[in-house]
Amino acid sequence: MSSKIVTEKNISEVLNQYEIVILDFWASWCEPCKIFGPIFDTVAKKHPDIFFGKVNTETEHLLASDFNIRSIPTLVILKQKTIILEQSGSIPEYLLNKIVGEARNIDVDSLDKEND
Numbered sequence: 001m002s003s004k005i006v007t008e009k010n011i012s013e014v015l016n017q018y019e020i021v022i023l024d025f026w027a028s029w030c031e032p033c034k035i036f037g038p039i040f041d042t043v044a045k046k047h048p049d050i051f052f053g054k055v056n057t058e059t060e061h062l063l064a065s066d067f068n069i070r071s072i073p074t075l076v077i078l079k080q081k082t083i084i085l086e087q088s089g090s091i092p093e094y095l096l097n098k099i100v101g102e103a104r105n106i107d108v109d110s111l112d113k114e115n116d
Contacts, residue, residue, distance in 0.1 A: 002041060002044055002045055002052075003024070003040060003041050003044045003052040003053060003054050004051070004052070004053050004054070005053070005054055005056070006023060006053035006054065006055050006060075006063070007055075007059075007060055007063065008060060008062050008063045011063060014051055014053060015078065015081050017051070018050070018051035019079060019080060020050045020051065020077070020078070020079050020103055020104070021050075021051045021053065021077070021078045021079075022044075022050060022051065022052045022053070022075065022076070022077050022078075022100070022103070023052075023053050023054070023055055023067070023075070023076045023077075023078075024036065024037070024040045024052070024053070024054045024055065024073060024074075024075060025055045025057050025064055025067065025069045025072050025073060025074040025075075025076065026054060026055070026056060026057065026072055026073050027056065027057045027058050027072055028056070028058060029058075030072050030073065032072075032073055032089065032090045033072055033073045033090075035090050036073045036090040036091065037054075037073075039090070039091065039092070039093045039096060040052065040054070040075075040096070042093060043093060043096045043097055043100065046097065047100055050100065050103075055067075057069060057072055067086075070088075071088045071089075072088070073088070073089065073090060074086065074087065074088045075087045075088075075091060075096075075099075077099070077103050079103060079106055079108050080108045082108050082111065084103060084106050084108070084111065085099065085103065087099075
């Protein structure tokens, strides 16, 4: 699956439909975003069972605010609607693939117990 556009209007549907959601918060004027965008799309195609979404922070101010985005690009990974990673900056393809693999293995229930 290639990456999809995520907006305030469809974020709830996306989070309800997919176990793992990976979001790229970006803007058209951001040079690091231009570098990371194709990497994100390439990795998305390698993992068709995971939802990869792009959030344009220029048009989705509320959504960026809801996720407390302070710099871009920012990668946010959610599993079972729980944020398991937030990483700012461009990430190389090999590392993003590794992060996706780790996300598959995380047990969200055990994370909740650790935070209690």
